[in-house]
Amino acid sequence: xxxxxxxxxxxxxxxxxxxxxxxxxxxxxxxxxxxxxxxxxxxxxxxxxxxxxxxxxxxxxxxxxxxxxxxxxxxxxxxxxxxxxxxxxxxxxxxxxxxxxxxxxxxxxxxxxxxxxxxxxxxxxxxxxxxxxxxxxxxxxxxxxxxxxxxxxxxxxxxxxxxxxxxxxxxxxxxxxxxxxxxxxxxxxxxxxxxxxxxxxxxxxxxxxxxxxxxxxxxxxxxxxxx
Amino acid sequence: xxxxxxxxxxxxxxxxxxxxxxxxxxxxxxxxxxxxxxxxxxxxxxxxxxxxxxxxxxxxxxxxxxxxxxxxxxxxxxxxxxxxxxxxxxxxxxxxxxxxxxxxxxxxxxxxxxxxxxxxxxxxxxxxxxxxxxxxxxxxxxxxxxxxxxxxxxxxxxxxxxxxxxxxxxxxxxxxxxxxxxxxxxxxxxxxxxxxxxxxxxxxxxxxxxxxxxxxxxxxxxxxxxxxxxxxxxxxxxxxxxxxxxxxxxxxxxxxxxxxxxxxxxxxxxxxxxxxxxxxxxxxxxxxxxxxxxxxxxxxxxxxxxxxxxxxxxxxxxxxxxxxxxxxxxxxxxxxxxxxxxxxxxxxxxxxxxxxxxxxxxxxxxxxxxxxxxxxxxxxxxxxxxxxxxxxxxxxxxxxxxxxxxxxxxxxxxxxxxxxxxxxxxxxxxxxxxxxxxxxxxxxxxxxxxxxxxxxxxxxxxxxxxxxxxxxxxxxxxxxxxxxxxxxxxxxxxxxxxxxxxxxxxxxxxxxxxxxxxxxxxxxxxxxxxxxxxxxxxxxxxxxxxxxxxxxxxxxx
Numbered sequence: 047x048x049x050x051x052x053x054x055x056x057x058x059x060x061x062x063x064x065x066x067x068x069x070x071x072x073x074x075x076x077x078x079x080x081x082x083x084x085x086x087x088x089x090x091x092x093x094x095x096x097x098x099x100x101x102x103x104x105x106x107x108x109x110x111x112x113x114x115x116x117x118x119x120x121x122x123x124x125x126x127x128x129x130x131x132x133x134x135x136x137x138x139x140x141x142x143x144x145x146x147x148x149x150x151x152x153x154x155x156x157x158x159x160x161x162x163x164x165x166x167x168x169x170x171x172x173x174x175x176x177x178x179x180x181x182x183x184x185x186x187x188x189x190x191x192x193x194x195x196x197x198x199x200x201x202x203x204x205x206x207x208x209x210x211x212x213x214x215x216x217x218x219x220x221x222x223x224x225x226x227x228x229x230x231x232x233x234x235x236x237x238x239x240x241x242x243x244x245x246x247x248x249x250x251x252x253x254x255x256x257x258x259x260x261x262x263x264x265x266x267x268x269x270x271x272x273x
Numbered sequence: 274x275x276x277x278x279x280x281x282x283x284x285x286x287x288x289x290x291x292x293x294x295x296x297x298x299x300x301x302x303x304x305x306x307x308x309x310x311x312x313x314x315x316x317x318x319x320x321x322x323x324x325x326x327x328x329x330x331x332x333x334x335x336x337x338x339x340x341x342x343x344x345x346x347x348x349x350x351x352x353x354x355x356x357x358x359x360x361x362x363x364x365x366x367x368x369x370x371x372x373x374x375x376x377x378x379x380x381x382x383x384x385x386x387x388x389x390x391x392x393x394x395x396x397x398x399x400x401x402x403x404x405x406x407x408x409x410x411x412x413x414x415x416x417x418x419x420x421x422x423x424x425x426x427x428x429x430x431x432x433x434x435x436x437x438x439x440x441x442x443x444x445x446x447x448x449x450x451x452x453x454x455x456x457x458x459x460x461x462x463x464x465x466x467x468x469x470x471x472x473x474x475x476x477x478x479x480x481x482x483x484x485x486x487x488x489x490x491x492x493x494x495x496x497x498x499x500x501x502x503x504x505x506x507x508x509x510x511x512x513x514x515x516x517x518x519x520x521x522x523x524x525x526x527x528x529x530x531x532x533x534x535x536x537x538x539x540x541x542x543x544x545x546x547x548x549x550x551x552x553x554x555x556x557x558x559x560x561x562x563x564x565x566x567x568x569x570x571x572x573x574x575x576x577x578x579x580x581x582x583x584x585x586x587x588x589x590x591x592x593x594x595x596x597x598x599x600x601x602x603x604x605x606x607x608x609x610x611x612x613x614x615x616x617x618x619x620x621x622x623x624x625x626x627x628x629x630x631x632x633x634x635x636x637x638x639x640x641x642x643x644x645x646x647x648x649x650x651x652x653x654x655x656x657x658x659x660x661x662x663x664x665x666x667x668x669x670x671x672x673x674x675x676x677x678x679x680x681x682x683x684x685x686x687x688x689x690x691x692x693x694x695x696x697x698x699x700x701x702x703x704x705x706x707x708x709x710x711x712x713x714x715x716x717x718x719x720x721x722x723x724x725x726x727x728x729x730x731x732x733x734x735x736x737x738x739x740x741x742x743x744x745x746x747x748x749x750x751x752x753x754x755x756x757x758x759x760x761x762x763x764x765x766x767x768x769x770x771x772x773x774x775x776x777x778x779x780x781x782x783x784x785x786x787x788x789x790x791x792x793x794x795x796x797x798x799x800x801x802x803x804x805x806x807x808x809x810x811x812x813x814x815x816x817x818x819x820x821x822x823x824x825x826x827x828x829x830x
Contacts, residue, residue: 050787054794061798069805175454176306177782182790 051181052172058185059164062192063157070149077150084133084154091129092162098122120231127227130155130202144207152199156192164188183248190248193255197262198226204269215268222261229254307428311377311776312505314411314420315730316462320765324413326420329771331457333374335778337436350375350455352433354425356399360406367414376420377455377776378407384669385424386726401667408502408665419457422503422666423776432778454779462771468732468762470498470548471741472560475752477527477544479693480537487567490541491689492575492647495520496550496557496636497729497744499664504730504772509664510673511652513550514724515582518675518717520544521747522682523689526710528751530690538693543572544752546744548731551663552764553633559760561643574604575647577636580662581681582673582721584652586617588681591649591656593641596621600646607688607697614702615680624656632659650681670725675718682712720747732768 066072067081102118133151164184172181201223233251236242242250314326336349338357355378366373381395411420423429432453479488495516501507508514524544530536549556561569581588590608594601605621612619626638633639634656640647653662662668683704690696690703704710727740734741736759749755806818 050784050791051782054787054790057791057794057798061794062801065798065802066805069802070809175456175779175781177780177786 048173048175048177051177052168055168055172055181055185058182059160059168059188060157062189063153063160066153066192072146072150072153077146080137080147080150081154081157083137084151085158087129087133087137088155088158089162091126094129095122095125098125116231116235119234120228123227123230127198127202127223130199131206134199134202135206144203147207148199148203149196151203152196153192155199156188156195159191159195160188180244183244186248187251190251190255193259194226194229194251197255197259198223200262200266201226204266212269215265219265222258222265226258306780307778309423309426309428309776309778311421311423311457311774312503313772313774314416314422314502315500315504315772316769318765318767323415325411326416326418328417328419329457329459329462329774331375331419331421331455331776333455334781335432335436335453335455337433345372346374347372348374350377352377352379352429352436352455354379354429354433355381355403355407356395358403358407360403360410363407364410367410367416373418375418375455376416378420378422379425379429380422380666382424382426383671384667386670397667397671401672404665404667405661409661412502412660421457421774421776422506428778452781452783454781456777456779457774458777459771459774462769465732465768465770468734468766468768469736469759470556470559470731470762471736472548472556472758472760473544473546473744473748473755474560474758475524475544475748475755477524477531477542477752478754479531479539479541480534482539487571488539488541489573490543490568490571491693492543492545492572492640492645493520493523493578493685494545494547494557494575494636495578496547496554497724498548498550498556498731498734499729500551500660501664501668501730502666504733505728506666507664507668507728507730508670508725509668509729510670510721510725511582511668512580512662512664513578514721515580515673515678515681516578517546517724517744518720519578519581519678519682519685520546521720521751522678522712522717523686524748524751525716526682526686526704526712527689529710538690540573540693541571542689542752544748546748547636548734549762550636551660552731552762552766553631553659554636554639555763556760557636557639558633558642559763560758561639561645563758569643569645572640572645574600575637575640575645576685577640577647577649578681578685579636579649579651580653581650582652582675582678584677587652587654588612588617588619588684589622589651589654590619591622591624591635591637591651592647593624593626593635593638594646596623601648604646604648604688607692608684610698611684611687611691614700615684617680619684620654622654650685652677664729670722673721673725675714675721678717678721679712679714682717686712731762732766733770733772 067078099119099122102122103115130151133155134148164187167184168181171178201219204219205223229251233247236250237247313329316325316327316329318324331350333348333350335352336346337352338359340346340351351373353376358378365371381400383395383397384400436453481488496513497517499507499509499512501509527542531538531542545557545560547554547556547560549559590605592598592601596602596605601621605619608619624634624638626641628642635649635651637647637649657663686704687702691699691701694703696703704712706712723740723743729740736757741757745755745757
């Protein structure tokens with residue numbers, strides 16, 4: 047019966063990615079290659095981040111919140127942004143519109159993130175007899191992460207792929223992008239320093255991802271008007 | 274163009290996925306909410322009759338009291354604290370052979386060696402009486418389901434609290450409702466080979482005057498093995514750890530006297546540690562049979578020690594010859610003299626032996642059957658029944674008092690010394706407190722502690738066990754000509770192994786929860802799909818998905 051639970055949680059974690067791909071025009075324009083390339087770039091980025099973390103961070107003695115360490119983690123988190131930049135600009139994509147490019151890259155990125163971070167605990171933990179809410183929370187986090195990655199990819203494509211943008215919006219774009227990039231640090235701050243419970247943190251993640259998605263959507267459509 | 278690329282990509286992702294899966298499947302992690310050490314009820318056959326708990330693995334939902342008398346418990350494991358157990362209900366269940374998935378009885382933590390701060394102030398005398406009745410019931414019945422003992426802990430407290438809360442809503446936990454699942458995964462218990470019993474003997478030879486023949490011998494004997502409802506918990510501190518500790522202390526005291534030729538008495542002293550006690554003292558019988566007849570005849574009398582750790586003011590001397598017998602009277606007078614000086618009384622109890630009855634209630638009866646005068650000193654006033662008072666669950670370290678053992682040691686040592694050195698009737702204190710021959714209560718305490726940590730049920734105590742080696746070494750330190758006799762236990766006993774296991778407690782959610790979750794998830798994904806189609810392609814596209822066959826038909830037409 048617990049294989050049932052595993053299947054449920056896997057659906058919750060990976061289902062939305064598949065649904066997104068098949069529901070939007072991405073599947074019609076056959077952008078699977080782009081997503082796969084973005085996933086590979088994510089893997090490489092994750093490896094580089096691991097090496098940087100191992101080199102620069104000390105093992106924490108107590109469980110508390112160390113500002114210096116967190117700042118280091120934020121800087122290393124910007125490696126993520128660099129990886130996304132690479133995936134968006136440097137990879138050769140086929141002729142797909144910018145609209146779909148950022149979606150495909152964001153989707154591939156988020157899917158790789160989910161698989162790498164959430165598949166292993168799911169496979170090992172959810173199949174046991176013991177029932178915990180942990181994996182359901184993890185699935186919800188994966189959903190929120192997908193939305194945030196898509197928003198970040200959208201803002202990234204605005205920053206790097208679109209040459210003429212309304213002057214006034216540029217700082218807002220960069221601010222939103224920075225906020226999204228540092229989201230992992232914000233959640234870890236909430237968890238450790240303010241000691242929020244898991245469900246509160248997941249709720250915050252979902253709420254903030256929806257808010258940020260709304261803002262990025264507005265910015266994106268605002269920048270599309272001249273064209 | 275598109276097809277080869279997609280298949281390529283698909284096969285790549287598939288192989289990566291499967292590789293990752295295989296990698297992660299190799300990592301094993303424990304996944305139970307809690308794992309507790311539990312001890313199984315003994316499983317044995319007596320003359321072909323199967324007795325005790327016949328099954329060792331368990332995989333059922335947990336339930337607890339109060340239960341509906343008509344409820345079907347064949348798929349549930351009943352978890353019950355000892356003092357909440359209703360013995361008449363259990364007796365009813367057993368005699369009517371009603372099916373039960375499993376039984377886990379929680380013992381008060383005070384009985385364990387690692388007693389911490391947990392546990393209310395438990396009335397140990399009430400625990401003792403309940404345990405006696407319970408053990409009697411369980412050991413002599415056939416139970417075709419697993420029965421385990423565990424110590425109370427906070428884990429079980431929270432488990433029982435949760436189960437009781439569910440019980441009040443009158444919904445027993447099943448696979449569709451959730452609750453707790455108790456899993457003990459061990460293989461079926463296998464028959465053990467017939468148990469070896471090891472009898473130890475050590476001599477303290479007396480001082481011969483040149484040409485005199487065989488010196489008379491006085492024997493001091495105690496049986497060291499136990500039998501109880503839970504073999505892993507059967508430490509028998511009082512029955513008969515106290516006897517063993519007393520014997521070793523007496524051996525130590527007399528070895529000090531006998532090591533100096535000037536203080537060596539004109540009696541040989543024979544110390545015997547026998548096994549097979551609970552089984553009608555079978556080991557003692559084999560030990561005596563192994564003696565040369567002349568040696569046996571030279572034994573003046575034997576003192577058997579049994580349960581000397583729990584008496585206050587009355588010590589009992591059990592005999593099989595009538596108390597008016599000259600030898601018995603002499604020994605009794607010697608003892609009561611010393612007892613009076615020490616401030617307590619000795620009472621004689623006479624129990625005739627019936628040769629045709631195979632039941633041997635006291636160790637001295639085996640001696641009497643070989644026509645050797647013998648007596649048993651015990652704190653018990655009545656002869657225990659078969660398999661009773663041989664290391665029960667309540668007989669742990671706290672039930673044996675080293676002061677009582679020390680007084681027994683002093684009594685026996687003084688009386689023996691007065692007889693050996695011919696000081697009968699004199700006011701003399703050979704083993705005076707504070708002297709170099711004082712009874713050493715630290716020695717008694719350390720042996721009592723060791724005995725209370727070592728379960729000593731004969732079939733599970735192999736002859737290579739370190740405890741056996743320790744006994745042999747201790748005897749060799751104080752006596753000479755130490756000899757170990759290994760025999761196979763007689764009689765119609767067959768034992769089975771698997772006495773300890775680990776109980777895993779899982780909190781499960783039940784199938785209904787999984788189905789509900791699947792419904793919710795399915796509707797979420799469908800809503801997400803529709804939302805995305807509507808926002809990116811328009812509402813018409815969504816409707817077109819469901820109308821596709823119709824559209825195609827019209828196109829082809």
